[in-house]
Amino acid sequence: MSTCRVELYGSYNTHNTLLAWDGRGGHRVIRRGLRGLKSNLLYVVVGSLVAGLAFGGVAGPETKGLLRAAVVPILFLMIYPMMINIDLQEVINVRKHAAAVGLSLLVNFGVAPLVAVGLARLFFAGSVEYAIGLYFIALIPTSGMTAAWTGLAGGDLEAALVAMAVNLLAAVAILPAYLSVLVPASVGFDPTALYRQLAQVVVVPMVAGNLTRRGLLRRYGPEGFKRLKPTFGGLSSLGVMLIVFVAMTLRSTQILADPVASATTIAPLVAFYVVILLVGSGLGRLLLDTERAIALVYATSMRNLSIALAIVVAAGAVPDAAVLPIALAYVIQPPLGAVYVHYRRDVVAEGLSVREAIGRLVSDRG
Secondary structure (H helix, E strand, O other): OOOOOOOOOOOOEEEEEEEOOOOOHHHHHHHHHHEEEEEEEHHHHHHHHHHOOOOOOHOHHHEEEEEEEEHHHHHHHHHHHHHHHOOHHHHHHHHHHHHHHHHHHHHHHHHHHHHHHHHHHHOOOOOHHHHHHHHHHHHHHHOOOOHHHHHHHOHHHHHHHHHHHHHHHHHHHHHHHHHHHHHOOOOOHHHHHHHHHHHHHHHHHHHHHHHHHHHHHHHHHHHHHHHHHHHHHHHHHHHHHHHHHHHHHHHHHHHHHHHHHHHHHHHHHHHHHHHHHHHHHHHHHHHHHHHHHHHHHHHHOOOEEEHHHHHHHHOOOOOOOHHHHHHHHHHHHHHHHHHHHHHHHHHOOOOOOOHHHHHHHHHHOO
């Protein structure tokens, strides 16, 4: 038998055979797995959603109790790595991008809530839980992919990063005040309790993530940190997968009690995203240069679903079924980002109209 070097745990000899594990190779496998989770998040979320609903039907009270106890650690796994990738110091550049940031705040905290209220009244008149889920989506803007999509579409990356930081801080500050107005009194919503929940679920991981980011930058430098970022995104995606599974398991009874009503939540979600995309695109085209206009589109059409999901799952004052619209939004948001990238590349960059681009696509396939 050949002798192999075991880097991770040292040599382990059994009957003259050394079982080998290359620590670096193992780390590479883990990193590839985490990055695979992030790149296939849409399918991962759908699988977790279906598996959670199915498992919730057979899981007993003890099992559900264990899952409920795991919620806080999973939330930290989901939020903390995401916060490492967000550079809150970009806020200092806000004056340089004042127009784009100001428009993003107008859309995110002016237009988006109004659109959400209108859609909730139209589609969720008898389902206040789903309406609350939509409100959380509307009021927590920008995601970790805002910068990535902006870069892929040829937009102003710095403007996107500044808008991400400013909008996230604004959401933490004003979310309870907005919800105290939007959520019906019958729900018994407590803004003070939500501020405490925000501190636990968002502010603590935000501070820890910012400190970790600084330490990693000092140790590895900007290039080394850049290589680590996809791993942090993968860890956050793992947290999303687990929390969607747990949330669906714990809420399966309520959601499956009326499956038709649950399924209809997809229509207002699509409508919300389309309206916000059109508003952001129109304002950007009218008031900003092309690069900042692209940043505005992604700073308004992308929502921070991870934080919305974390707050809804952790907050006792929020109805259980509010988690469903947020989970379904994971299915809508990534394709929306990709569609706009292709629109910029294949339609705008080629000087085509949408009709001409569709005609060319049909003829190429024919």
